[in-house]
Amino acid sequence: MxxxxxxxxxxxxxxxxxxxxxxxxxxxxxxxxxxxxxxxxxxxxxxxxxxxxxxxxxxxxxxxxxxxxxxxxxxxxxxxxxxxxxxxxxxxxxxxxxxxxxxxxxxxxxxxxxxxxxxxxxxxxxxxxxxxxxxxxxxxxxxxxxxxxxxxxxxCVLRSGAKSGDGIWVTGEMGGSISGHHLDFLPRLEEARWLAANFLPTAMIDLSDGLAGDLGHLLDEANAGAELLEAALPIRRDARILARESNAAKPPLIAALTDGEDYELCFTLSPGNAVKMLDEFRQAFPETLISCIGKVINEPGLKIKQKDGIKEFAARGFVHFQ
Amino acid sequence: MxxxxxxxxxxxxxxxxxxxxxxxxxxxxxxxxxxxxxxxxxxxxxxxxxxxxxxxxxxxxxxxxxxxxxxxxxxxxxxxxxxxxxxxxxxxxxxxxxxxxxxxxxxxxxxxxxxxxxxxxxxxxxxxxxxxxxxxxxxxxxxxxxxxxxxxxxxCVLRSGAKSGDGIWVTGEMGGSISGHHLDFLPRLEEARWLAANFLPTAMIDLSDGLAGDLGHLLDEANAGAELLEAALPIRRDARILARESNAAKPPLIAALTDGEDYELCFTLSPGNAVKMLDEFRQAFPETLISCIGKVINEPGLKIKQKDGIKEFAARGFVHFQ
CATH class of the missing domain: 3.30.1330.10 (PurM-like, N-terminal domain)
Structure with missing residues (x-):
């Protein structure tokens, strides 16, 4: 053992x-x-x-x-x-x-x-x-x-219900949970209830298996895809430290997409609600980070927009350049 | 392992x-x-x-x-x-x-x-x-x-509620469950609901840890004891076979009291209801054995009435002659 x-x-x-x-x-x-x-x-x-x-x-x-x-x-x-x-x-x-x-x-x-x-x-x-x-x-x-x-x-917010054009949002940060977050995380109970009461997300899931996989469940239910912005992804500092300390560690972006055990909310929201929600959320939960990381698109698959172009992130975890 | x-x-x-x-x-x-x-x-x-x-x-x-x-x-x-x-x-x-x-x-x-x-x-x-x-x-x-x-x-019938003078009843048989009953038992759902609807037992428990221990829980809750009749105990044939086949096996009475995994009901019932309940239960559930095995008494402890006198059954499983 x-x-x-x-x-x-x-x-x-x-x-x-x-x-x-x-x-x-x-x-x-x-x-x-x-x-x-x-x-x-x-x-x-x-x-x-x-x-x-x-x-x-x-x-x-x-x-x-x-x-x-x-x-x-x-x-x-x-x-x-x-x-x-x-x-x-x-x-x-x-x-x-x-x-x-x-x-x-x-x-x-x-x-x-x-x-x-x-x-x-x-x-x-x-x-x-x-x-x-x-x-x-x-x-x-x-x-x-x-x-x-x-x-x-x-x-009640289900995994199904995301629509093309919806914004994709996450609370907190992703990646490197193994350094300690997996033992200290706070389930986002109050935030989720507040969101449902005030802005009713179209779909929601908790991030336990990694953003790519869990967001994938939302997208599969909607028969849709997503385009994420690398620069908007809230990557946990621990993921960057792990990557710096070992060549064997995942690059921070991959860690954020696949590490899992983030226990954050990932939800989709009608784009018309975005600004109002963000403003009010920050007042209601000043200590909880919230980020819009991309949008739902019609074409299935997970695309990541980076400085040098758009990459497709495949189910097995490989990033292919387009 | x-x-x-x-x-x-x-x-x-x-x-x-x-x-x-x-x-x-x-x-x-x-x-x-x-x-x-x-x-x-x-x-x-x-x-x-x-x-x-x-x-x-x-x-x-x-x-x-x-x-x-x-x-x-x-x-x-x-x-x-x-x-x-x-x-x-x-x-x-x-x-x-x-x-x-x-x-x-x-x-x-x-x-x-x-x-x-x-x-x-x-x-x-x-x-x-x-x-x-x-x-x-x-x-x-x-x-x-x-x-x-x-x-x-x-x-709803709880473990607490047994009264001195109540009859002690069990469905099915006890002991030797390891020979096969522990994989084939039928939880007594219908029988229990019928009993509650028609005769409301004063207390009830399922026999998973052995009759002596589980009945002990009902008695502890009532701050009472019990006197059981050895001749009335429905000992499973498997317990007798196990005892016959090996000197190391428990005597059948001890097996019935302590083997566990019987998954039968043990309940207490006001003595005034006994005859009517028995008669109607047998009509309602002709295939389910039901037995009155003794009665609740004021004095704490578990006594077993045998041909040659009354023995006290102690918590650790030893039988002391009185």
Whole structure:
């Protein structure tokens, strides 16, 4: 077993294919407004005026954190990841259940610290922890978190709905998350609810697998493409530092597009709303960076406008010059 | 890593203590009618006339099943266990999310078969599968299932509520589950709802950790004890066969009290309702065994009435003659 944190974000093509095939076979009924495949499931649970949001997510030692990671931060990350998915629907998280897989080496102190990380973050976001199971996973720690949230029926933002001409926006910065952001990020719950309440983005997703892939989901749903401006991409300083320190590291642009674990919002917005939204957002959230990074275009694919021309960014991560 | 299925039911005293300590620290709010500690959490989600039930549960290769176990049965077990907890509250399961930890050796076929086991059982019980994540757990398969259910507010049966003099009842049989029952059991959803609708048990639990321990939870909540009749205990034939085949195996009575993974209902009922309930239950569920195995008494502890006298069954599993 390796204690190195692996790239936690990337899903292989065969994995994506497998999940896509499975999705089509899952039993659903009329109560399921949106099933597996969006950031959360959207459920009509019989709550007047509201949909319920259901999300499950797991983190695994050696993949999402290492044995050396502060257990409080591990617990915090486990719940914050699921909250980021609730944010992506502009929802409010309400209740969480925790399934803790403990390695043979566990101590009571370890469990206490993990739970302290989970519960202190849950308290901060007014989430009740309503169930906590433990099970033995001898080789490594596994934390599976399920969060149930809710959203006003007319304020729920899905991955589908982006339109050609819409601006593409992101909160925060992208890339180099492995240097620390992946343990310290703040799910953009308040920002997302504010956006939905005031400007209703046409589509939204949280950036967990990397901007290129996650934006790709929005574009696939819309059968559209995007043109991004390299100069507008908010690349995290950590990505630049990593690139400077090692020739083996990704160039910062590629890191921003593919590193993952940014846990920021990516949303599309009618261009007519852009200036007003930007102005009011900055007043409402002076500490949250927000950037328009490009626009939705009819032609599928992801294009990056650079100083020396437009490049096409392919699904496998290669940039081809046009 | 061992491929032997270990005793999946028993929790060590230190584990129970740890969980009890954690439980007291979990953040809750007014919406949490019953938090961690019952079979499910009971939540006021704003659904008129109903509570919502939240349950998470995980199964792990080498503990709840082996690498040789039919993957369809593994998937079936993973969801059926959580449904058994919904049954213990007399609830109806509605939506499930699945978190699948895949070992390095996984194949698409394995995943398909696990999901076939999950989805076919979900369909049978009208449960929608609304989310399915996968993650890498290199050494062994882990399946974490969260089920959200619902129950009429006046028909929800908790672990607390047993009264001295109540009869103690169980569905089905106990012991020797490892011979196969743990993969084939039927969560007693219909029986539990029928009981709640017609006779409202004073307390109910599902038998997952063994009758002695699980009944112990009902008794602890009531600050009471129980006197069971050995002759009335429905001991599974498998427990007798295991005892006959190996001197190392538990005697059948001890197996019935401690093996776990029975996934049957254990409930308490006012003695005045006993005859009517038994008569009507047998008509309603001719294929489900139901037994009155003893009664709740004031004095704490678990007593077993045998031919040669009354024995006290201690928490650690030893039987002391009185």
């Amino acid at each position: 390796s204690d190195e944190k692996k790239n936690a974000s990337a899903k292989s093509p065969s994995e994506l294919e497998l999940l896509a095939r499975l999705k089509t076979k899952l039993p659903v009924d009329d109560s399921v407004i949106v099933g597996a495949g969006d950031d959360c499931a959207v459920i009509d649970a019989g709550i007047p005026g509201k949909w319920q949001l259901h999300k499950t997510d797991a983190v695994v030692e050696g993949i999402h954190f290492t044995r050396d990671t502060d257990p409080k931060k591990v617990g915090r990350k486990a719940i914050a990841r699921a909250l980021s998915d609730i944010a992506a629907m502009a929802g409010t998280p309400r209740w969480a259940t925790i399934s803790l897989g403990l390695p043979d080496s566990f101590t009571g102190e370890l469990v206490d610290m993990i739970y302290e990380g989970i519960t202190s973050f849950a308290k901060l976001k007014d989430v009740a922890i309503v169930g906590g199971e433990t099970v033995s996973t001898p080789e490594r720690l596994v934390i599976s978190v399920t969060v149930i949230g809710e959203v006003e029926r007319d304020k | 061992s491929d032997e299925k270990k005793n999946a039911s028993a929790k060590s005293p230190s584990e129970l203590e740890l969980l009890a300590r954690l439980k007291t620290k979990l953040p809750v709010d007014d919406s949490v009618i019953v938090g961690a500690g019952d079979d499910c959490a009971v939540i006021d989600a704003g659904i008129p006339g109903k509570w919502q039930l939240h349950k998470t549960d995980a199964v792990v290769e080498g503990i709840h099943f082996t690498r040789d176990t039919d993957p369809k049965k593994v998937g079936r077990k993973a969801i059926a266990r959580a449904l058994s907890d919904i049954a213990a509250m007399a609830g109806t399961p509605r939506w499930a999310t699945i978190s699948l930890g895949l070992p390095d050796s996984f194949t698409g076929e394995l995943v398909d078969m696990i999901y076939e086991g999950i989805t076919s059982f979900a369909k049978l019980k009208d449960v929608a599968i609304v989310g399915g994540e996968t993650v890498s757990t290199p050494e062994r398969l882990v399946i974490s299932v969260t089920v959200i259910g619902e129950v009429e507010r006046d028909k």
